[in-house]
Amino acid sequence: MECRTQLMKTMPERLNKHTFFFPVFRDRMYPGWKVDLGYRALGLFGSRDAPLNYRRLPAKAAARQFGLVQLMDQSRLDSVGVFTEYQYNWAERICLDTVLDAEQCGATVRNYTKAVKLEPLPGRSWLVTLEDMREPGSTVQVRASILINAAGPWADQVNGQAVQNPRKRLVGIKGVNVMVKLPDECHGLGMETISSIGQPFYCMPWGKYHFFGPTEAVFDGNPEDVRVLPEEVEFILNEANKLFPSLALSREDVVYTWSGVRPRTASTGHEGVKSLTIHDMEGDGMPNALTLTGTPIMLHRHAGRAIARKVKQMLRPSQKEKPLSYEAKLFPENQNSPPIDYDFPGVKVADLRHAAAHEHVETLVDLLFRRVPLGWNIGMGLSSARHAAEAVADILDWDEERVTAEVSNYTHFVQENFNPSWPAPVQG
Numbered sequence: 311m312e313c314r315t316q317l318m319k320t321m322p323e324r325l326n327k328h329t330f331f332f333p334v335f336r337d338r339m340y341p342g343w344k345v346d347l348g349y350r351a352l353g354l355f356g357s358r359d360a361p362l363n364y365r366r367l368p369a370k371a372a373a374r375q376f377g378l379v380q381l382m383d384q385s386r387l388d389s390v391g392v393f394t395e396y397q398y399n400w401a402e403r404i405c406l407d408t409v410l411d412a413e414q415c416g417a418t419v420r421n422y423t424k425a426v427k428l429e430p431l432p433g434r435s436w437l438v439t440l441e442d443m444r445e446p447g448s449t450v451q452v453r454a455s456i457l458i459n460a461a462g463p464w465a466d467q468v469n470g471q472a473v474q475n476p477r478k479r480l481v482g483i484k485g486v487n488v489m490v491k492l493p494d495e496c497h498g499l500g501m502e503t504i505s506s507i508g509q510p511f512y513c514m515p516w517g518k519y520h521f522f523g524p525t526e527a528v529f530d531g532n533p534e535d536v537r538v539l540p541e542e543v544e545f546i547l548n549e550a551n552k553l554f555p556s557l558a559l560s561r562e563d564v565v566y567t568w569s570g571v572r573p574r575t576a577s578t579g580h581e582g583v584k585s586l587t588i589h590d591m592e593g594d595g596m597p598n599a600l601t602l603t604g605t606p607i608m609l610h611r612h613a614g615r616a617i618a619r620k621v622k623q624m625l626r627p628s629q630k631e632k633p634l635s636y637e638a639k640l641f642p643e644n645q646n647s648p649p650i651d652y653d654f655p656g657v658k659v660a661d662l663r664h665a666a667a668h669e670h671v672e673t674l675v676d677l678l679f680r681r682v683p684l685g686w687n688i689g690m691g692l693s694s695a696r697h698a699a700e701a702v703a704d705i706l707d708w709d710e711e712r713v714t715a716e717v718s719n720y721t722h723f724v725q726e727n728f729n730p731s732w733p734a735p736v737q738g
């Protein structure tokens with residue numbers, strides 16, 4: 311609740327406000343009074359800037375008022391908790407805004423750069439070898455007084471570059487989401503509940519569409535190889551149909567799917583714990599090294615502040631503290647610039663050119679998924695990919711051959727990671 315208040319105050323442009331529901335079914339484990347207790351406790355940590363506005367309505371009254379509730383299984387529905395929820399309008403941009411903030415404060419930002427070797431030096435410092443992924447084999451070395459490993463689900467692998475068999479700090483938890491089109495009266499409305507196997511389960515509004523999920527399953531493979539499996543889609547659709555039987559969702563209704571791996575903190579249990587943890591690696595033979603696990607995006611600022619406090623205890627700052635702006639890094643106003651895709655007028659050609667010039671863009675995937683939100687929208691930017699690549703070609707020094715390669719990589723990325731239900735357009 312504190313993090314959402316801060317985000318609402320500092321970057322409201324990156325958040326969408328929605329009405330959400332927590333259904334109270336007669337046959338489920340949470341009776342109304344427990345739901346009230348939970349949300350009222352949560353509400354105590356809210357603020358006037360981002361209030362929870364929680365109340366509970368009888369099933370019939372809620373169904374009359376809200377389209378999404380109407381579709382819930384009325385034969386089992388007792389009542390509905392109603393509250394205000396805020397959603398990132400897309401996570402990659404929040405990450406980028408934060409990176410640009412760090413750069414303004416003096417950080418050196420190196421996109422597509424991988425730490426490939428960590429060597430402890432006398433005096434508790436580190437020598438880190440970095441490889442430029444755009445030119446495999448090309449490396450540089452940097453000295454560091456402190457090492458912060460924030461490599462998410464790769465964190466254990468990265469520690470393995472410094473010491474043999476480091477203690478396991480994380481458990482990879484795979485998550486899958488499934489995008490569908492619900493009736494128009496569900497627009498802007500969402501739901502959270504507990505699935506039939508006791509895990510959090512959401513129906514999230516996404517423009518004119520909604521996505522259901524996520525799943526939670528231990529994932530031991532390489533996070534880069536994670537892909538959605540048919541049985542995971544089946545599970546999500548079944549759960550959705552238990553809640554909204556009249557929808558009778560099937561595979562034909564799926565617009566696209568995606569998955570990822572969360573870096574949950576390791577514990578004695580097989581599935582780890584949902585706890586943000588900063589591990590001091592001294593006991594593993596890695597002095598002046600910290601490893602972060604267990605951060606959902608919503609807690610990223612809290613995690614950043616906690617790391618900064620730890621670092622302050624370990625190092626004497628060489629300069630005075632510089633304030634972070636925390637603001638969304640918006641594109642300059644460009645009313646006269648045409649949209650790149652007329653179905654999605656919010657993204658202008660001028661925005662792409664600004665991002666290409668100032669925001670560390672290397673690929674078309676960077677541009678359309680991580681600098682502007684075209685990739686995350688229905689159509690996924692496939693029909694305007696070539697137009698977008700050509701619009702920034704002069705800035706990024708892309709010749710005709712590179713433009714074609716970028717468009718082809720983009721199409722492959724979308725097919726591979728989202729498996730959209732419509733065929734990819736032929737790119738001329």
Ligand SMILES: Cc1cc2nc3c(=O)[nH]c(=O)nc-3n(C[C@H](O)[C@H](O)[C@H](O)COP(=O)(O)OP(=O)(O)OC[C@H]3O[C@@H](n4cnc5c(N)ncnc54)[C@H](O)[C@@H]3O)c2cc1C
Pocket residue numbers: 423424425426460461462463464468484485486487524568569570571572573604605606607608609
């Ligand atoms: C389906 C799904 C839904 C989710 N929904 C939500 C949600 O609604 N709200 C929420 O708050 N969170 C959500 N999460 C969780 C959230 O995405 C993750 O917890 C979060 O991204 C973890 O952040 P991170 O920075 O620790 O790791 P990551 O975001 O995984 O970042 C780690 C980075 O380290 C880089 N890296 C790896 N190895 C190296 C190396 N050797 N050198 C340099 N860099 C390296 C990687 O390229 C990557 O960019 C969801 C996750 C999934 C999978």
